[in-house]
Amino acid sequence: MAELTHFDEGGNAHMVDVSGKAVTDRLATAESAVKMTPETLALVTEGTAKKGDVLGVARLAGIMGSKKTSDLIPLCHPLPITKVTLDLTPDASLPGIRIRATVKTSGQTGVEMEALTAASVAALTVYDMLKAAEKGMEIVQTRLLRKEGGKSGVYDISGEAQS
Amino acid sequence: MAELTHFDEGGNAHMVDVSGKAVTDRLATAESAVKMTPETLALVTEGTAKKGDVLGVARLAGIMGSKKTSDLIPLCHPLPITKVTLDLTPDASLPGIRIRATVKTSGQTGVEMEALTAASVAALTVYDMLKAAEKGMEIVQTRLLRKEGGKSGVYDISGEAQS
Amino acid sequence: MAELTHFDEGGNAHMVDVSGKAVTDRLATAESAVKMTPETLALVTEGTAKKGDVLGVARLAGIMGSKKTSDLIPLCHPLPITKVTLDLTPDASLPGIRIRATVKTSGQTGVEMEALTAASVAALTVYDMLKAAEKGMEIVQTRLLRKEGGKSGVYDISGEAQS
Amino acid sequence: MAELTHFDEGGNAHMVDVSGKAVTDRLATAESAVKMTPETLALVTEGTAKKGDVLGVARLAGIMGSKKTSDLIPLCHPLPITKVTLDLTPDASLPGIRIRATVKTSGQTGVEMEALTAASVAALTVYDMLKAAEKGMEIVQTRLLRKEGGKSGVYDISGEAQS
Amino acid sequence: MAELTHFDEGGNAHMVDVSGKAVTDRLATAESAVKMTPETLALVTEGTAKKGDVLGVARLAGIMGSKKTSDLIPLCHPLPITKVTLDLTPDASLPGIRIRATVKTSGQTGVEMEALTAASVAALTVYDMLKAAEKGMEIVQTRLLRKEGGKSGVYDISGEAQS
Amino acid sequence: MAELTHFDEGGNAHMVDVSGKAVTDRLATAESAVKMTPETLALVTEGTAKKGDVLGVARLAGIMGSKKTSDLIPLCHPLPITKVTLDLTPDASLPGIRIRATVKTSGQTGVEMEALTAASVAALTVYDMLKAAEKGMEIVQTRLLRKEGGKSGVYDISGEAQS
Numbered sequence: 021m022a023e024l025t026h027f028d029e030g031g032n033a034h035m036v037d038v039s040g041k042a043v044t045d046r047l048a049t050a051e052s053a054v055k056m057t058p059e060t061l062a063l064v065t066e067g068t069a070k071k072g073d074v075l076g077v078a079r080l081a082g083i084m085g086s087k088k089t090s091d092l093i094p095l096c097h098p099l100p101i102t103k104v105t106l107d108l109t110p111d112a113s114l115p116g117i118r119i120r121a122t123v124k125t126s127g128q129t130g131v132e133m134e135a136l137t138a139a140s141v142a143a144l145t146v147y148d149m150l151k152a153a154e155k156g157m158e159i160v161q162t163r164l165l166r167k168e169g170g171k172s173g174v175y176d177i178s179g180e181a182q183s
Numbered sequence: 184m185a186e187l188t189h190f191d192e193g194g195n196a197h198m199v200d201v202s203g204k205a206v207t208d209r210l211a212t213a214e215s216a217v218k219m220t221p222e223t224l225a226l227v228t229e230g231t232a233k234k235g236d237v238l239g240v241a242r243l244a245g246i247m248g249s250k251k252t253s254d255l256i257p258l259c260h261p262l263p264i265t266k267v268t269l270d271l272t273p274d275a276s277l278p279g280i281r282i283r284a285t286v287k288t289s290g291q292t293g294v295e296m297e298a299l300t301a302a303s304v305a306a307l308t309v310y311d312m313l314k315a316a317e318k319g320m321e322i323v324q325t326r327l328l329r330k331e332g333g334k335s336g337v338y339d340i341s342g343e344a345q346s
Numbered sequence: 347m348a349e350l351t352h353f354d355e356g357g358n359a360h361m362v363d364v365s366g367k368a369v370t371d372r373l374a375t376a377e378s379a380v381k382m383t384p385e386t387l388a389l390v391t392e393g394t395a396k397k398g399d400v401l402g403v404a405r406l407a408g409i410m411g412s413k414k415t416s417d418l419i420p421l422c423h424p425l426p427i428t429k430v431t432l433d434l435t436p437d438a439s440l441p442g443i444r445i446r447a448t449v450k451t452s453g454q455t456g457v458e459m460e461a462l463t464a465a466s467v468a469a470l471t472v473y474d475m476l477k478a479a480e481k482g483m484e485i486v487q488t489r490l491l492r493k494e495g496g497k498s499g500v501y502d503i504s505g506e507a508q509s
Numbered sequence: 510m511a512e513l514t515h516f517d518e519g520g521n522a523h524m525v526d527v528s529g530k531a532v533t534d535r536l537a538t539a540e541s542a543v544k545m546t547p548e549t550l551a552l553v554t555e556g557t558a559k560k561g562d563v564l565g566v567a568r569l570a571g572i573m574g575s576k577k578t579s580d581l582i583p584l585c586h587p588l589p590i591t592k593v594t595l596d597l598t599p600d601a602s603l604p605g606i607r608i609r610a611t612v613k614t615s616g617q618t619g620v621e622m623e624a625l626t627a628a629s630v631a632a633l634t635v636y637d638m639l640k641a642a643e644k645g646m647e648i649v650q651t652r653l654l655r656k657e658g659g660k661s662g663v664y665d666i667s668g669e670a671q672s
Numbered sequence: 673m674a675e676l677t678h679f680d681e682g683g684n685a686h687m688v689d690v691s692g693k694a695v696t697d698r699l700a701t702a703e704s705a706v707k708m709t710p711e712t713l714a715l716v717t718e719g720t721a722k723k724g725d726v727l728g729v730a731r732l733a734g735i736m737g738s739k740k741t742s743d744l745i746p747l748c749h750p751l752p753i754t755k756v757t758l759d760l761t762p763d764a765s766l767p768g769i770r771i772r773a774t775v776k777t778s779g780q781t782g783v784e785m786e787a788l789t790a791a792s793v794a795a796l797t798v799y800d801m802l803k804a805a806e807k808g809m810e811i812v813q814t815r816l817l818r819k820e821g822g823k824s825g826v827y828d829i830s831g832e833a834q835s
Numbered sequence: 836m837a838e839l840t841h842f843d844e845g846g847n848a849h850m851v852d853v854s855g856k857a858v859t860d861r862l863a864t865a866e867s868a869v870k871m872t873p874e875t876l877a878l879v880t881e882g883t884a885k886k887g888d889v890l891g892v893a894r895l896a897g898i899m900g901s902k903k904t905s906d907l908i909p910l911c912h913p914l915p916i917t918k919v920t921l922d923l924t925p926d927a928s929l930p931g932i933r934i935r936a937t938v939k940t941s942g943q944t945g946v947e948m949e950a951l952t953a954a955s956v957a958a959l960t961v962y963d964m965l966k967a968a969e970k971g972m973e974i975v976q977t978r979l980l981r982k983e984g985g986k987s988g989v990y991d992i993s994g995e996a997q998s
Contacts, residue, residue, distance in 0.1 A: 024226060024237070025315045028920070033240050033891070035898050037918035039860060039939050045528060052322075063187060074187070076399060076522070077196050080406055080583050081257050083524050087579055087587055088255065090902055092304050093311050094244050094895050098902055098915055100587055102617060103526035105517070124528050128917060132318070133311050140303050140322070141255050148256050148296050151327075152188045155295070155338050159215075159303070159325035164318055175318050191431070196402070198409055200429035202371060202450050208691060236891060239685070243746050243895050246687055250742055250750055253413055257406050261413055261426055263750055265780060266689035268680070287691050291428060350552060350563070351641045354757070359566050359728070361735055363755035365697060365776050378648075389513060400513070403522050407583050414581065416739055418630050419637050420570050420732050424739055424752055454754060458644070459637050466629050466648070467581050474582050474622050477653075478514045481621070481664050485541075485629070485651035490644055501644050534854060565725060565848070569732050569909050572850050576905055576913055589913055591943060592852035594843070613854050676878060676889070677967045685892050704974075715839060726839070729848050733909050744903065744956050745963050746896050784970070785963050792955050792974070793907050800908050800948050804840045807947070807979055807990050811867075811955070814974035816966075827970050 026095045035095050038128040046169035047124045050135035052143040052162040055116040060154040064117065064146075065110050075108040075117070078145040082106040085141025086123055089134045096133050099125050104134075106142055116157070117146050120165070132164050189258045198258050204291040209332035211286055213298035215306040215325040218279040223317040227280065227309075228273050238271040238280070241308040245269040248304025249286055252297045259296050262288050267297075269305055279320075280309050283328070295327050352421045361421050367454040372495035374449055376461035378469040378488040381442040386480040390443065390472075391436050401434040401443070404471040408432040411467025412449055415460045422459050425451050430460075432468055442483070443472050446491070458490050515584045524584050530617040535658035537612055539624035541632040541651040544605040549643040553606065553635075554599050564597040564606070567634040571595040574630025575612055578623045585622050588614050593623075595631055605646070606635050609654070621653050678747045687747050693780040698821035700775055702787035704795040704814040707768040712806040716769065716798075717762050727760040727769070730797040734758040737793025738775055741786045748785050751777050756786075758794055768809070769798050772817070784816050841910045850910050856943040861984035863938055865950035867958040867977040870931040875969040879932065879961075880925050890923040890932070893960040897921040900956025901938055904949045911948050914940045919949075921957055931972070932961050935980070947979050 025036050064074045083104045090098040103124040111118045121138035123131040143159045150157060167175040188199050227237045246267045253261040266287040274281045284301035286294040306322045313320060330338040351362050390400045409430045416424040429450040437444045447464035449457040469485045476483060493501040514525050553563045572593045579587040592613040600607045610627035612620040632648045639646060656664040677688050716726045735756045742750040755776040763770045773790035775783040795811045802809060819827040840851050879889045898919045905913040918939040926933045936953035938946040958974045965972060982990040 023315065024312060026240075026312050031236070032922075033236070033895055033898070034921070035916070035919040037939060039917040039941055073194070073196070073399065073402060076402055077189075077257055077406060080403060080522055081255065083522070084257075084410075084580075084583050085255055088251070091899075092244065092248055092251065093308055094240055094899055096311060097917065098587075098913075100589065100616070100915065101524070102528040102586065104524040106523070107521075124526060126528055127915070132314060133307065136307055136310060136322075140307060143325075144296065144299055144303060145256055147299060148259060149187060149189050151295060152186065155327055155330065156340065157326070159299075160323060162306075162322035162325070163320070164314075167318065177319060195433075196406055196409070197432070198427070198430040200450060202428040202452055236888065239888060239891055240895060243685055243892060246685070247743075247746055247899070254410075257410055260428065261424075261750075263426065263752065263779070264687070265691040265749065267687040269686070270684075287689060289691055290426070349641065350638060352566075352638050357562070358759075359562070359732055359735070360758070361753070361756040363776060365754040365778055399520070399522070403515075403583055407581065410583075411581055414577070417736075418570065418574055418577065419634055420566055420573075420736055422637060423754065424750075426752065453752070458640060459633065462633055462636060462648075466633060469651075470622065470625055470629060471582055473625060474585060475513060475515050477621060478512065481653055481656065482666060483652070485625075486649055488632075488648035488651070489646070490640075493644065503645065562725065562728060565728055566732060569729060569848055572848070573736070573906075573909055587913075589915065589942070590850070591854040591912065593850040595849070596847075613852060615854055675967065676964060678892075678964050683888070685888070725846070725848070729841075729909055733907065737907055740903070740907065744896065744900055745960055746892055746899075748963060784966060785959065788959055788962060788974075792959060795977075796948065796951055796955060797908055799951060800911060801839060801841050803947060803979075804838065807982065808992060809978070811951075811977035812975055814958075814977070815972070816970055819970065829971060 033095060038097060041128040043126060043128055044169045045126050046130050048131045048135040049122045049166045050139045050164050052119045052139035053114060053116055053160050054143050054146045054157055055114055055160050056154055056157045058115045060150055061110060061115045063153055074149045077149060078142045079106045079108055081145035082121055082138040082142030086134045086138035089137040093133050097129050099127050101125050101134060104138060106138060119143055130167055130170055132167055196258060201260060201291040206289060206291055207332045209288050209290060209293050211294040211298040212329045213284050213302045213327050215282045215302035216277060216279055216323050217306050217309045217320055218277055218323050219317055219320045221278045223313055224273060224278045226316055237312045240312060241305045242269045242271055244308035245284055245301040245305030249297045249301035252300040256296050260292050262290050264288050264297060267301060269301060282306055293330055293333055295330055359421060364423060364454040369452060369454055370495045372451050372453060372456050374457045374461040375492045376447050376465045376490050378445045378465035379440060379442055379486050380469050380472045380483055381440055381486050382480055382483045384441045386476055387436060387441045389479055400475045403475060404468045405432045405434055407471035408447055408464040408468030412460045412464035415463040419459050423455050425453050427451050430464060432464060445469055456493055456496055458493055522584060527586060527617040532615060532617055533658045535614050535616060535619050537620045537624040538655040539610050539628045539653050541608045541628035542603060542605055542649050543632050543635045543646055544603055544649050545643055545646045547604045549639055550599060550604045552642055563638045566638060567631045568595045568597055570634035571610055571627040571631030575623045575627035578626040582622050586618050588616050590614050593627060595627060608632055619656055619659050621656055685747060690749060690780040695778060695780055696821045698777050698779060698782050700783045700787040700819045701817040702773050702791045703817055704771045704791035705766060705768055705812050706795050706798045706809055707766055707812050708806055708809045710767045712802055713762060713767045715805055726801045729801060730794045731758045731760055733797035734773055734790040734794030738786045738790035741789040745785050749781050751779050753777050756790060758790060771795055782819055782822055784819055853912060853943040858941060858943055859984045861940050861942060861945050863946045863950040864981045865936050865954045865979050867934045867954035868929060868931055868975050869958050869961045869972055870929055870975050871969055871972045873930045875965055876925060876930045878968055889964045892964060893957045894921045894923055896960035897936055897953040897957030901949045901953035904952040908948050912944050914942050916940050916949060919953060921953060934958055945982055945985050947982055
């Protein structure tokens with residue numbers, strides 16, 4: 021059975037010692053999505069052009085949110101992030117907004133949580149910007165898509181453990 | 184068509200003026216869930232008893248996260264929260280962890296974002312605690328369940344606009 | 347000679363007691379400006395349309411910055427801000443960007459520092475966004491334009507002590 | 510025409526990838542100034558001796574502010590600062606307070622924004638400490654004086670592109 | 673046996689509901705002390721005059737620390753503090769520095785933790801400023817001296833439950 | 836006489852330049868303790884089993900607090916912490932809770948303040964969780980036990996300057 025690294029042998033939470041791990045380039049990509057009615061989605065797609073840039077505000081919130089990851093997630097190590105990008109795309113088939121966040125660092129531990137936090141904060145911000153129009157929106161499918169770097173190598177959701 | 188209150192007439196983002204709104208008791212309840220394999224869920228349910236309290240750590244992260252809402256969501260007003268509770272429940276039928284967050288304040292604007300942020304940060308923390316065991320977990324169905332207080336009255340997901 | 351309220355009789359810094367002051371509606375407006383070459387200004391005005399929204403990013407930074415005022419300014423009281431707006435306007439005669447920030451609260455102390463901080467953080471962000479093009483930009487004339495509320499009444503830069 | 514590095518080809522804001530840049534010693538010096546009446550300046554110069562240390566408080570605020578730069582400026586990378594100094598000097602010819610901030614790091618990106626933020630927060634704090642005496646003070650001439658390190662080499666305001 | 677209000681009936685941590693409590697004036701005073709050798713204490717007392725203001729820096733750190741209390745203590749409510757003072761006094765009989773912090777608010781819950789946090793952060797800062805001279809210093813006797821306001825009335829360490 | 840490194844020759848506070856110091860592995864261990872009545876201690880020891888996990892909450896607060904050290908202590912350098920552990924042990928002979936915190940980093944400056952801050956925040960949180968039962972608790976003996984790494988080598992409280 022897999023071991024929960026965030027607890028010691030006594031079952032007490034700790035911030036695990038990564039001081040012996042190699043400094044390598046790390047990358048993680050995560051996604052999230054906000055499901056809404058076609059009418060609400062129209063507010064976004066029209067708004068971007070002329071009434072208010074929902075996606076621009078959410079993108080910035082996601083970038084800034086990724087920098088707060090170790091503040092939010094109790095056992096996360098603080099990391100010097102070297103890149104954050106967020107793509108927010110209207111998707112009429114959802115209908116809603118699809119979010120993809122990519123984070124890089126060069127360090128001793130991965131940036132999965134930074135990418136997931138960026139995507140989540142962007143999704144929450146989309147909700148906040150549109151909640152006056154629709155309270156029933158739903159944030160769905162927040163998950164890790166890909167992870168590179170570190171001893172465990174590449175993880176890709178389309179098939180684990182590539183190398 | 185509904186108006187996006189976070190933008191002015193020129194389409195520029197602003198923190199909307201709530202100074203004219205009444206101070207009323209406000210409550211919001213939100214939920215989220217983390218879907219995982221039965222094997223990962225077993226780590227949580229066994230761990231709570233003897234190996235490490237995943238749910239206790241996530242609960243605390245959610246409570247502390249709700250206090251950072253106005254820091255994370257660009258156009259949110261800072262609010263003096265008067266109560267936060269988080270319930271985290273293992274659900275074998277998911278399989279995974281169900282999260283429910285309730286936040287109260289007495290103020291001029293609602294606490295939907297505080298409740299949604301609490302639930303999201305708790306879900307991210309569950310992911311973080313368990314990711315050594317399973318990277319493919321997914322955060323699903325983050326949404327507002329209920330909102331009370333303010334001019335718009337009660338919103339309940341089971342049927343809007345009660346009073 | 348005026349008294350420096352942030353020090354006690356012994357000359358020690360303290361956060362002054364405002365518990366006896368009335369809760370009144372408070373408003374403050376501050377301005378700042380970033381001076382640059384006409385070529386750099388052209389990057390902003392063209393960029394807003396098609397290459398990147400410098401002013402939108404700076405506006406958001408200013409709004410979020412105003413919420414951190416009591417974190418940045420040692421003796422500032424934390425305040426429940428009820429409104430923040432920022433106007434950023436290209437001005438060919440400067441040449442550069444003019445920034446105006448307005449903040450409101452209902453409380454026991456004024457929001458001058460919140461408005462000045464919002465304007466300053468927006469100005470710093472304009473600098474950051476454009477520094478790859480021009481390092482010699484200058485932030486000029488950050489000052490309070492107007493203040494309403496509290497015992498001292500209205501202050502307006504165009505002529506003090508109106509009422 | 511210079512390129513705005515904080516936007517991608519689609520014009521979307523991102524935190525630019527610095528992971529491929531060399532880790533070098535970086536230094537930046539910025540200045541700011543707070544202009545006031547001779548009477549207000551006298552409060553500072555006399556106060557330092559016996560009534561309250563305005564410059565000491567502002568110096569500390571500037572140092573602490575520089576550590577919050579990546580929190581305030583949306584697209585700034587978090588950086589492990591290795592040195593911060595602030596000089597605050599009364600200048601009767603202004604009249605007012607001149608501020609100079611120097612920041613160092615060893616990293617993949619420069620510390621211009623950290624130095625400018627340190628100077629700005631110190632200036633705002635000077636304003637806060639003295640606003641009971643004079644609301645009409647003005648923060649002037651916040652600008653970068655010098656930058657060392659990184660691919661672009663030395664920038665000095667007295668004549669660009671030394672090497 | 674007294675009840676631990678920070679846990680619900682199931683033993684789960686929560687931020688307790690204070691929304692039904694009266695808004696009253698609240699005050700708390702706490703103390704702490706840093707014990708050191710007479711030689712180290714001499715560095716402080718001489719330094720205040722001419723080499724560096726240890727007590728001034730620690731005082732400011734304590735004031736700013738009190739504003740971070742709800743960020744640091746997981747189940748603390750965020751509170752609009754209306755006053756913070758810190759007295760730091762060299763005491764040759766300790767030998768060392770005695771710290772006393774007083775915090776006020778008008779709210780639904782007390783400010784004991786804000787006063788204790790202010791005193792603790794000031795004590796840690798004294799340690800930091802002097803640790804190059806002496807690593808063996810000790811922070812002793814951090815405790816609540818007095819509390820006013822709220823249903824439980826006055827608590828004073830010299831004899832509980834005055835009224 | 837030892838020199839206070841946090842001040843320059845003019846007696847002004849600064850964040851000392853560590854850019855020339857070697858990057859070495861650093862470790863620090865600190866302790867603190869919360870003294871209480873046997874009745875209050877019984878609430879903790881019984882509560883851990885069935886009524887609420889005081890020590891688990893305090894442990895997490897200490898871990899998260901260590902990450903805020905450079906935010907709290909004005910002249911501390913921000914550091915990429917690589918490990919934090921906290922042990923909290925009931926001690927009937929105190930009577931009360933003993934706290935021990937260990938922090939590691941690989942950097943240019945030590946982590947004494949991070950370990951002391953972790954221990955202090957955990958102690959404050961123990962107080963907060965139990966103050967409904969006993970206001971007279973006291974935080975005692977917060978001190979550095981051991982420090983490794985850096986030019987000054989090993990410090991151990993049981994006898995300085997081992998190597």
